[in-house]
Amino acid sequence: xxxxxxxxxxxxxxLSEEEQAMIARRERVLGPAYRLFYERPVHFVRGxxxxxxxxxxxxxxxxxxxxxxxxHGNPKVLDAISRQAATLNTHTRYLHDGIxxxxxxxxxxxxxxxxxxxFTCTGSEANDLAVRIARSYTGGTGIIVTSHAYHGxxxxxxxxxxSLGPSVDLGVHVxxxxxxxxxxxxxxxxxxxxxxxxxxxxxxxxxxLKPAMLIVDTIFSSDGVIAExxxxxxxxxxxxxxxxxxxxxxxxxxxxxxxxDAMWGFLRHGxxxxxxxxxxxxxNGYPMAGLIARPEIIADFGRNARYFNTFGGNPVxxxxxxxxxxxxSEQGLIANARTxxxxxxxxxxxxxxxxxxxxxxxxxxxxxxxxxxEDGKPSAxxxxxIVNGLRERHVLISASGPQANVLKIRPxxxxxxxxxxxxxxxxxxxxADMS
Amino acid sequence: xxxxxxxxxxxxxxLSEEEQAMIARRERVLGPAYRLFYERPVHFVRGxxxxxxxxxxxxxxxxxxxxxxxxHGNPKVLDAISRQAATLNTHTRYLHDGIxxxxxxxxxxxxxxxxxxxFTCTGSEANDLAVRIARSYTGGTGIIVTSHAYHGxxxxxxxxxxSLGPSVDLGVHVxxxxxxxxxxxxxxxxxxxxxxxxxxxxxxxxxxLKPAMLIVDTIFSSDGVIAExxxxxxxxxxxxxxxxxxxxxxxxxxxxxxxxDAMWGFLRHGxxxxxxxxxxxxxNGYPMAGLIARPEIIADFGRNARYFNTFGGNPVxxxxxxxxxxxxSEQGLIANARTxxxxxxxxxxxxxxxxxxxxxxxxxxxxxxxxxxEDGKPSAxxxxxIVNGLRERHVLISASGPQANVLKIRPxxxxxxxxxxxxxxxxxxxxADMS
Numbered sequence: 001x002x003x004x005x006x007x008x009x010x011x012x013x014x015l016s017e018e019e020q021a022m023i024a025r026r027e028r029v030l031g032p033a034y035r036l037f038y039e040r041p042v043h044f045v046r047g048x049x050x051x052x053x054x055x056x057x058x059x060x061x062x063x064x065x066x067x068x069x070x071x072h073g074n075p076k077v078l079d080a081i082s083r084q085a086a087t088l089n090t091h092t093r094y095l096h097d098g099i100x101x102x103x104x105x106x107x108x109x110x111x112x113x114x115x116x117x118x119f120t121c122t123g124s125e126a127n128d129l130a131v132r133i134a135r136s137y138t139g140g141t142g143i144i145v146t147s148h149a150y151h152g153x154x155x156x157x158x159x160x161x162x163s164l165g166p167s168v169d170l171g172v173h174v175x176x177x178x179x180x181x182x183x184x185x186x187x188x189x190x191x192x193x194x195x196x197x198x199x200x201x202x203x204x205x206x207x208x209l210k211p212a213m214l215i216v217d218t219i220f221s222s223d224g225v226i227a228e229x230x231x232x233x234x235x236x237x238x239x240x241x242x243x244x245x246x247x248x249x250x251x252x253x254x255x256x257x258x259x260x261d262a263m264w265g266f267l268r269h270g271x272x273x274x275x276x277x278x279x280x281x282x283x284n285g286y287p288m289a290g291l292i293a294r295p296e297i298i299a300d301f302g303r304n305a306r307y308f309n310t311f312g313g314n315p316v317x318x319x320x321x322x323x324x325x326x327x328x329s330e331q332g333l334i335a336n337a338r339t340x341x342x343x344x345x346x347x348x349x350x351x352x353x354x355x356x357x358x359x360x361x362x363x364x365x366x367x368x369x370x371x372x373x374e375d376g377k378p379s380a381x382x383x384x385x386i387v388n389g390l391r392e393r394h395v396l397i398s399a400s401g402p403q404a405n406v407l408k409i410r411p412x413x414x415x416x417x418x419x420x421x422x423x424x425x426x427x428x429x430x431x432a433d434m435s
Numbered sequence: 436x437x438x439x440x441x442x443x444x445x446x447x448x449x450l451s452e453e454e455q456a457m458i459a460r461r462e463r464v465l466g467p468a469y470r471l472f473y474e475r476p477v478h479f480v481r482g483x484x485x486x487x488x489x490x491x492x493x494x495x496x497x498x499x500x501x502x503x504x505x506x507h508g509n510p511k512v513l514d515a516i517s518r519q520a521a522t523l524n525t526h527t528r529y530l531h532d533g534i535x536x537x538x539x540x541x542x543x544x545x546x547x548x549x550x551x552x553x554f555t556c557t558g559s560e561a562n563d564l565a566v567r568i569a570r571s572y573t574g575g576t577g578i579i580v581t582s583h584a585y586h587g588x589x590x591x592x593x594x595x596x597x598s599l600g601p602s603v604d605l606g607v608h609v610x611x612x613x614x615x616x617x618x619x620x621x622x623x624x625x626x627x628x629x630x631x632x633x634x635x636x637x638x639x640x641x642x643x644l645k646p647a648m649l650i651v652d653t654i655f656s657s658d659g660v661i662a663e664x665x666x667x668x669x670x671x672x673x674x675x676x677x678x679x680x681x682x683x684x685x686x687x688x689x690x691x692x693x694x695x696d697a698m699w700g701f702l703r704h705g706x707x708x709x710x711x712x713x714x715x716x717x718x719n720g721y722p723m724a725g726l727i728a729r730p731e732i733i734a735d736f737g738r739n740a741r742y743f744n745t746f747g748g749n750p751v752x753x754x755x756x757x758x759x760x761x762x763x764s765e766q767g768l769i770a771n772a773r774t775x776x777x778x779x780x781x782x783x784x785x786x787x788x789x790x791x792x793x794x795x796x797x798x799x800x801x802x803x804x805x806x807x808x809e810d811g812k813p814s815a816x817x818x819x820x821i822v823n824g825l826r827e828r829h830v831l832i833s834a835s836g837p838q839a840n841v842l843k844i845r846p847x848x849x850x851x852x853x854x855x856x857x858x859x860x861x862x863x864x865x866x867a868d869m870s
Contacts, residue, residue, distance in 0.1 A: 003741060019530065022530045022532070022535065023530070025535045025539075026530075026535060028550070028551075029535060029538040029539055029542060029550065029551060029552060030527075030534070030535075030538055030551060030552065030553065030748075031551040031552075031553065031728065031730060031733050031734070031737050032733070032734060032737030032738050033553060033733060033736065033737030033740070033741055033742035034527055034553075034737075034741075034742070034743075035528060035741050035743065036528055036529070036530065037528045037529065041529065041530050042529050042530065043529065043530035043531070044523055044525055044529045044530070044531065045522070045523060045531075046522055046523050047522075047523045047524070047525065052523070052525070052529075065525065065526075067525075067526070067745060067746075068524070068525075072523070072524070073520070073521055073522070073523075073524075078517070078520055078521055081516070081517075081520060082513070082516075082517045082520075085508070085513055085516060085517075085720070085721075086508055086513055087480070087481055087482075087508070088479055088480060088481050088482045088487075088507070088508075089482070089503070089507070089508075089720040090479055090482065090487070090500065090502075090503075091500075091502070092465075092469055093470060093471055093472045094471070094472065094476065094477050094478065094479045094487075095454065095457045095458070095461075095471065095476050095477065095478035095479075096478070096479065096480075097457070099465070100457065100460045100461060100464060100465075103464040103465055104460075104464055107464060115463070115464070116463075116464060116465060116466040117464060117465065117466075118465065118466065118468060118469075120557075121556035121557050121560075121722045121746070122555075122556050122557070122560065122744065122745065122746060122747075123745065124560065124744070125556075125557065125559065125560065125588075125589065128563075128589045128590050129588075131590050132590050132593070153560075153564075153742060153743065153744060154560065154563045154589045154590070154591065155563050155566050155567050155589070155590070155591035156589065156590035156591050158567070158740075164740065164741075165740075167739035167740050168739075168740050279745070280745060285520070285524040285746070285749070285751070286520075286722075286746075287556045287721075287722040287723070287746035287747075287749075287752070288722070293466065295466060298466050298467070298468060299466070299467060301468065302466050302467030302468030302469075303467050304602035304603075305468070305593075305599065305600075305602050305603050306438060306468055306469075306470050306599075307468035307469070307588060308469075308470065308588065309557065309559070309588060310502060310557065310558065310714070310715060311502075311556070311557060311720070311721075311722035312557075312722075313465075314720065314722075316720070316721075317722070
């Protein structure tokens with residue numbers, strides 16, 4: 001399986017000399033594991049707000065990168081990082097106020113049950129730690145994920161990230177369930193998804209494996225941006241708990257206000273997870289991630305195994321994370337995600353009638369998916385042409401989903417209504433070019 | 436098993452109100468997995484060079500923290516981070532010159548065979564990636580480590596980090612070998628260690644497990660700071676290769692010039708590893724790590740599995756890493772580690788005769804271990820008293836080793852001869868207090 005929106009060797013000859021030289025250096029010194037986006041990869045040298053600038057000074061509208069959630073080069077976050085790095089950067093085995101204040105701010109965004117935080121550097125590490133905790137708490141090993149899930153790249157997490165493709169083996173203790181089917185009637189989705197989870201639990205038990213956890217993105221991301229209807233996770237969560245496992249909400253993509261409804265995707269669903277894993281936008285690019293937990297879930301693990309992550313929760317990470325929370329609050333970015341996201345989705349929905357390529361638009365807030373079809377069938381080719389057509393018009397998105405036919409639109413939360421209009425104009429032109 | 440130099444609840448009542456309040460907040464919001472150093476934990480608020488300052492303005496000489504290798508708050512690294520973060524911070528799926536220049540600088544410090552680099556955020560992730568690569572390359576699963584090794588905290592890496600203690604299970608495919616015995620004659624150590632590795636290989640095979648890798652710190656760290664004689668790893672490396680496995684040099688602690696002989700610990704041993712994992716001091720506190728590889732080892736893995744780490748190798752990490760390499764070179768820090776390290780070890784060695792507690796001094800460069808004994812037997816209690824005695828005299832070290840009786844002295848590489856004298860004075864006073 002090839003990665004959606006990956007640069008392929010076949011396109012090499014069309015590139016500029018500068019691009020060819022950089023790609024040759026990448027192959028020589030980074031090796032074959034690294035992939036580039038787009039038929040014509042982009043060489044960025046500067047970023048500001050929702051804009052990235054290439055080496056010729058051309059501006060690109062960023063409608064894809066959720067890491068720089070409060071904007072590329074956000075001055076408040078930069079200032080927090082620079083100040084704290086110049087003052088002190090150590091680790092969690094000395095006392096420091098920063099991590100405490102930040103952990104208190106972070107848990108204050110959650111229901112009271114979720115009162116403790118632990119810090120890592122990446123979402124992969126957060127999900128990997130969730131596995132260690134789930135196994136310790138439940139005594140089980142079984143893990144249930146959606147059929148095209150992506151949760152990270154450690155050995156253990158890659159084993160339950162089927163979207164990495166058939167070259168990466170799933171664990172013998174891993175079961176996949178079909179993602180919620182967006183084409184079912186809304187009132188049938190919850191039961192349908194829960195049935196899948198119950199079948200996976202039964203199959204684990206049939207093989208002598210005790211379930212440890214169900215983990216899902218609270219907006220299913222790599223499964224094709226599936227968000228609706230709010231609440232559909234409830235029965236599945238009840239089922240895994242009934243079977244002795246825990247529920248882990250992976251908020252690495254939907255978290256920090258992206259859904260426009262609340263700080264966390266799980267709040268849309270009216271559930272309180274056992275563990276919540278967080279990452280990408282947490283430090284607006286400063287490498288940090290972690291998890292938020294119900295204390296009873298991590299009590300035994302913490303006592304017996306301890307946990308130390310050299311850089312995780314260091315004073316600079318705490319300062320960056322606090323600045324991000326402050327900016328989200330001060331600038332009303334959750335409300336912005338809701339209003340601009342709604343506006344953009346409404347505009348995009350008009351193309352369902354206008355273009356035969358666009359079958360549907362869905363999502364929540366500024367996390368939007370569009371199904372691309374040709375002759376009524378999912379088309380990765382058409383999706384790729386739109387993604388690359390937008391790139392030629394200096395707008396960045398990518399594609400996702402098991403059939404790589406879902407446009408994934410996931411801009412920084414500071415995206416404005418004017419940015420949405422620019423996006424629509426570029427999409428309009430890209431589609432016109434294809435018809 | 437308790438962690439060496441961990442704060443224990445029994446000491447709570449002796450602390451100041453401020454310290455008690457911070458510890459209570461830690462327990463409430465970070466939970467039980469976090470540990471503090473020292474009987475009386477330290478609350479640092481500022482750092483500069485080899486000095487850390489507590490909340491009362493008291494300076495502490497840092498003779499322990501290898502992350503801030505080019506000095507706390509190094510201005511050149513700070514400047515690189517601030518400038519690049521203000522300019523651009525994206526990821527490796529766009530073209531960027533920073534990661535290429537840095538990867539070229541990094542591989543230029545290695546023998547020509549080690550020509551490719553991959554980037555993660557933590558040493559745990561680097562060692563976890565090494566496992567994925569080793570399994571892909573060899574088709575085996577068996578992992579051989581020293582009996583008190585520490586390589587990280589992901590699920591997979593914790594399974595071959597026996598120093599985490601009996602609460603963390605080793606993998607069924609993991610075998611431990613006794614660390615090189617520093618009490619053997621120097622010319623017997625190589626054969627003795629290789630015999631252990633060969634026995635572990637035979638035992639893996641006896642259980643139907645194919646060896647994938649031998650991984651060791653190139654100065655055995657948690658096993659008690661074992662460095663001598665240079666070259667003793669050679670036969671063990673030959674043995675694992677003969678068995679179809681690869682050799683992974685964990686340079687997270689000894690790397691980046693600490694040994695005083697060369698940039699990397701493996702160079703002291705005259706060997707060229709298959710993979711080299713790197714971390715802690717790589718960005719002087721900016722969260723970054725990675726591995727350096729022989730291209731043939733990562734070729735299949737890279738093609739089949741791809742690898743993307745959201746923050747790994749981002750433009751800010753590349754800038755920080757490049758600044759660290761530049762400072763090491765411009766300030767001659769490898770030579771400084773050698774000369775100051777030699778001076779310090781010579782001064783420390785005088786105490787082998789002067790104090791019945793100090794049985795031996797060993798190490799290389801600024802990575803030094805001292806065996807602490809009482810009545811001729813390893814004594815964790817006496818080691819803890821020295822560590823805490825130094826802390827009361829405002830000098831930071833810690834303890835290590837399977838019996839927690841080895842003082843671990845591992846200061847920033849900018850440690851001076853005057854700093855070494857200050858250290859000796861404090862040690863002298865701490866020992867005098869104990870006699």
